[in-house]
Structures are given as C-alpha cells and as structure tokens.
Amino acid sequence: MTTVVSLINMKGGVGKTTIASQLALEADYMGWQTLAVDLDPQANLSQALLGQYEYYRCLRQGDLETSIDRILRGYSPPSKRRASPSAVDVHDAILRNVGPGNSRLDLLPSKLELSWTIKRSQVDPQNLAKALASLSDEYRLILIDCAPTESILTEAAYYASRYLLVPVKPEYLATIGLPLLQRSLQEFKEQNRDQEIDVAGVVFNNSTYPSQTDRGADQSKREVKQIASEHKWRVFRHEIPYSKSWPKAARDGTPIGRTSHARRKVANAFLEFSSEFFQAIGLR
Numbered sequence: 001m002t003t004v005v006s007l008i009n010m011k012g013g014v015g016k017t018t019i020a021s022q023l024a025l026e027a028d029y030m031g032w033q034t035l036a037v038d039l040d041p042q043a044n045l046s047q048a049l050l051g052q053y054e055y056y057r058c059l060r061q062g063d064l065e066t067s068i069d070r071i072l073r074g075y076s077p078p079s080k081r082r083a084s085p086s087a088v089d090v091h092d093a094i095l096r097n098v099g100p101g102n103s104r105l106d107l108l109p110s111k112l113e114l115s116w117t118i119k120r121s122q123v124d125p126q127n128l129a130k131a132l133a134s135l136s137d138e139y140r141l142i143l144i145d146c147a148p149t150e151s152i153l154t155e156a157a158y159y160a161s162r163y164l165l166v167p168v169k170p171e172y173l174a175t176i177g178l179p180l181l182q183r184s185l186q187e188f189k190e191q192n193r194d195q196e197i198d199v200a201g202v203v204f205n206n207s208t209y210p211s212q213t214d215r216g217a218d219q220s221k222r223e224v225k226q227i228a229s230e231h232k233w234r235v236f237r238h239e240i241p242y243s244k245s246w247p248k249a250a251r252d253g254t255p256i257g258r259t260s261h262a263r264r265k266v267a268n269a270f271l272e273f274s275s276e277f278f279q280a281i282g283l284r
Contacts, residue, residue: 003281004132004142005200006039006157007165010184011177012148014169015205018246020145021048025255026274027141028105032283035094035135037108037144037160038068039128039153041115045145049098049107058095059111066093069114072156074127090131100254106139118152125155132160141283148177150184158188163200163281166233170204170220178227200280201234203273206242234280238273241266 007016017040024036038045047055058064070076071093075085090108099105132142146157166181168174189197204221228235243266249259256270278284 002132002136002139002142003163003283004144004161005163005165005281006144006146006161007167008146008154008157008181009166009168009177010148010150010180011173014148014167014177015240016148016167017044017048017145019165019167019203019205019240020045020143022249022256022270023274023277024049024105024141024143025099026271027143027278028099028103029255031104032140033104033106033138035106035108035139035142036098037128037132037142038110039144039157040110040147041112041118042147043110043112043114046107046109046111049105050095050109055109058109063095064109064111067113068093068108068110068128069116071108071131072114072118072123072125072127072153074124090134114153123152123156125152126159128156129159150180154184155188158185158197159192159195161197163198165200165277166202167205168202168224169206170217170224172216172220174220175223175227178224182227182231199231199233200277201236202228203236203277204239206240236273236276236280238269238276240273241269 007020009016020036024034027034036045036049043055050058066076066088070088071090074088076082076088078084093108095107095109097103097105098107135142144157144160147153164185166178185197185199202224204224225235243256243263245256245259245263245266249256256267275284
C-alpha cells in the first residue's frame with residue numbers, strides 16, 4: 001500500500017524541492033519503489049531529478065507531452081494525431097527509473113503549461129488523487145513537491161495526501177507561511193471530514209551546526225516551535241544543515257550521503273532526518 005506525502009509551505013525558498021528530491025533518492029537507494037510528483041509549474045523537482053540537460057531534451061522530443069497538467073485536466077486535448085479529446089492514463093505521464101544505477105525511482109513531471117492549465121481550465125482538484133489511486137499497488141512511497149502559494153494545486157495535493165511535510169528555513173519571517181498553511185488545511189478538513197490528512201512534521205532546513213550560534217536562527221526556531229506546539233505538529237529532532245554539496249547532489253542526481261566530497265557530518269545529518277521521517281509516516 002502506498003503512502004503519499006506532500007512537501008508544502010506557503011513560504012518560498014525553504015528547500016522543499018531539495019528535500020523532496022533527496023528523500024526520493026534515499027528511498028530509491030533503500031530499494032523502495034518510489035514516485036516523485038512535481039506539482040509546481042516551475043518544474044524544479046523534474047529538473048533536479050532529470051538534470052537540466054535531460055529535462056530540456058525531453059521537452060524538445062515530446063517526452064513530456066503527457067505530464068502533470070493533463071492529469072489535472074483529466075483528458076488529453078485534440079492534436080494532430082488525435083481528432084478528439086482522449087482519456088489520459090497516468091502511466092503514460094510517468095518517466096521511469098530516473099535515479100542513478102538500478103533505480104526504482106519514477107517521476108511524474110511538470111512543465112510551464114501547468115500554470116496555463118490552472119488559469120484557463122476548469123480543473124478538478126480531485127483528478128490527481130484519482131490518478132494516484134490507480135498506482136496504489138505500484139509504489140511504496142509517493143512524494144509530492146508543491147508550489148509555495150495556495151491555489152487549486154494545493155487542494156489537489158491535499159486530496160492526494162495522507163501526510164504533509166513542512167520544511168522551514170530558520171530565518172527572519174520563517175513563520176509567515178505556517179498560519180496560512182494551518183488555515184488552509186483546517187478549511188480543507190472541515191469540507192472533507194471523511195479524509196485523514198495530518199502534518200507528519202516540521203523540519204528545519206539550512207540550519208547552523210550545533211557548534212555554531214546564530215541568534216536570529218535560534219529566535220526563529222523558538223517561534224516556529226511555538227506555532228507547531230499550538231497546532232500539535234511534530235518538530236523533527238534532526239535538522240538539515242547547510243552545505244555546498246546540496247547543489248552538487250542535485251546536479252549529480254544522487255543522495256547527499258553518496259555525493260563525492262560531501263562532509264560526513266552533512267551526509268549523516270540528512271540520513272538521520274530521513275530515518276526519523278520514514279519512521280514518522282510508518283515506513284520504518
């Protein structure tokens with residue numbers, strides 16, 4: 001049975017895509033059949049897992065003709081090859097084995113057309129959940145990378161998810177997205193009382209090492225923990241430290257712990273967080 005988790009924060013620049021790609025790669029390394037879903041028109045997760053060159057090659061060759069935007073529409077429009085609308089199969093949109101080596105990591109990619117779809121089309125936010133329901137026996141873990149604003153894409157992520165993971169960068173205004181998230185989630189729960197959806201936890205990203213001091217970061221963490229406590233959200237004990245190796249891991253498409261020249265402290269910190277996270281959602 002699949003567990004679906006959305007990475008979400010109504011504030012941008014907190015590292016959702018980095019964490020989503022790294023968790024997906026780590027799950028793949030552990031041998032779990034994993035699907036990464038890019039629910040952001042900027043397609044950062046798609047580029048992180050494929051690499052920019054491969055992503056744009058797929059665009060040019062038409063490999064992304066069926067992607068997340070058509071899943072949300074619920075159909076493929078008429079084209080030169082089809083004289084009428086046609087049903088869309090989520091399997092046709094998935095790119096297989098996008099991780100390194102003998103990969104079990106698949107990707108449901110995004111592209112810029114997603115922004116046009118949500119602006120110009122009558123999108124049913126339940127279409128993503130319906131599509132992923134057809135994959136429930138194929139994956140152990142599905143990770144959804146969300147855009148940092150509330151929209152119909154947020155609602156689509158809620159319908160599809162059992163858990164939410166909330167990355168927070170401990171800095172000035174770090175808490176600004178959390179009340180918005182709580183209000184959005186509460187409204188969704190009130191309108192969908194038959195669905196269980198919980199915040200799996202809040203993770204501090206790009207935080208300082210324990211041996212370092214940053215008064216601004218410490219104050220930010222206290223504020224975030226206060227809000228999390230009010231809403232009964234877990235704050236993960238293990239934090240994700242800053243490292244110059246994160247961009248290299250993204251370029252190489254490898255877990256941070258298997259990236260050349262990554263500091264052991266950084267690699268171990270992410271492995272400790274990922275283990276805590278997987279346990280929190282019942283995969284350990």
